[in-house]
Amino acid sequence: MRLKTLEVKIGDLLLGNFHPIRVQTMTTTDTMDTLATVEQSIRCIEAGAELVRITAPSKKEAENLLNIKNELRRRGYNTPLVADIHFTPNAAEIAARIVEKVRVNPGNYVDKKKFEFIEYTDADYLEEIERIRERFTPLVRICKEYGTAMRIGTNHGSLSDRIMSRYGDTPMGMVESAMEFLRIARSESYHNIVLSMKSSNPQVMVQAYRLLVQSMQQEFNACYPLHLGVTEAGDGEDGRIKSAIGIGTLLEDGIGDTIRVSLTEDPEFEIPVCKDLVKRYEPTSNLQLPTSNITEYRRRTTNIISNIGGKNVPVVVADFMEAKTITPSSLQAIGYTYDELTDKWNIADAAADYIYTANKILDFSLPGTLKVICNYNTWLQAPDKEKYYPLFQGTEFLQSTQRSPVMNFISIDVNNHPPAINDPTAVLCLWSTHEQAMPSVRNYINQLSTQNPVIIAVESHDTTIDEQLIHFSIESGALLLDGMGDGIWLMNDPSKLQNTSVSGRTYLEAKNNHQFINNTSFSILQATRTRISKTEYISCPSCGRTLFDLQETTAKIRSVTNHLKGVKIAIMGCIVNGPGEMADADFGYVGSGPGKITLYKGKDVVKRNVDSAIAVQELINLLKESDAWVES
């Protein structure tokens, strides 16, 4: 069931109030390059974009939106355009007379962020709100007069000093930032408004949207439509996984009227990912399972069984059920490389913790950190009961006469008469084939009266890589974000999987299916911040302000830093918004002028206007000086 929201009109497009979830993207061309922007917009529209956003950093770009719009209309494209505004009310007031929607960021529409902590008295605070009212009201009146819609789009990374001083860098601060602007717009009886609460951290983003819905309902007894997105999600699989977890978790609960998947790729490649996400919710199900209103992360309390549960990071189970044989070299795909010369295993950071072999007993010695799960009857024959643990099918556990004294895995279909298990050695492997699988599993976990650890088991029957990534990310990520899950067990049928994704990537050519599943498992844990096993990249999707080739630079930085486990590196296209939007990154690589890069450590500038030819090396030097570097 979708959340009821008010209806908003953007040109001829209706949004909210149960209209289909609209998909949108943003151009990356220079807004002054009319032809390039028109042509890129057309590629996005042809791919299925229902709204196209274009940056308008200053008055001249805002004015050029007219040329872009006219050319698009001349070529027969009536898709509504959105002007993206930061810092420049003058540009917003021009754009609002031209395009169908303007997006403002309450963190920088009136305030210039100085990263200062200022103590605000109530009177100071009210004075600031009055200042905002004076500066923002003219735009509201223009939008009202011209029938232009508006998005009040808060970004986690660019909250004003005022909000930061009172609420900190929190989901509640994000909500209040938007609510201040929303109240002003409402006081002018202007309601053609969409809101967003973006963050590069899906946990923060999901909590902020839930809080915003609660706040709007409490204060106005109504909800304005919501635009969902994870900012600076990055590229490739990681970008898709982060976006799917953030956006999908909310769509699962009926929250969201329009989505944008921000990838550091050409914008037309975002649209198929949006469509894959949205189609899961059409037609909308009428099933009424409880939704989640968790607005603060707290991990479910569970017993510790071996290395599962309690405060242990969630474990990864590699599924080798279908493998005909398993040899030492098979384990390379899941992070273990056997060196015959030294007779030693090299273990990667993203190495699975368990391997499920179904009915197979292995004829070689396993690495010390890898244990085996096998079917109960096979386990009875297993030679080493400290390495092998049984998997029972539902009630088989209750009827069994022999069990592991340490750890027993029990496979449970939560929708099919799940057995009541009350045994301190039981690890519950939960799955569902129900139409609403994630809410069914969540509901089951919420009703558990025991503290047995839970492994989230998800199977995908999707036929493309992007659909599988989305399926795995939502079904497991939504639970992990809410603190549920002590492990993850992903399965697919590789024979059904087409080799290419919509953006033309041929993932399986280079990596086998076990590696794909293993990487996906670790990426989901990383995106939900439940287990950090690799470097984290926060890269902006680029836009007309971008000062260097973001895709190429991101790839270059990745290739030299991808062994720095846990380090967060932001790669941002411009100095205007980049520093504010890189949120909680440890280091920042930010375009500060043509051919110039400014390097940041946290929020502090460390090296200004470095020549871009040597900037990556300077970043490495900075990582070394900061003790964040290790040799690969």
Ligand code: SF4
């Ligand atoms: S940070 Fe990136 S996407 Fe954001 S305004 Fe700058 S260049 Fe554009």
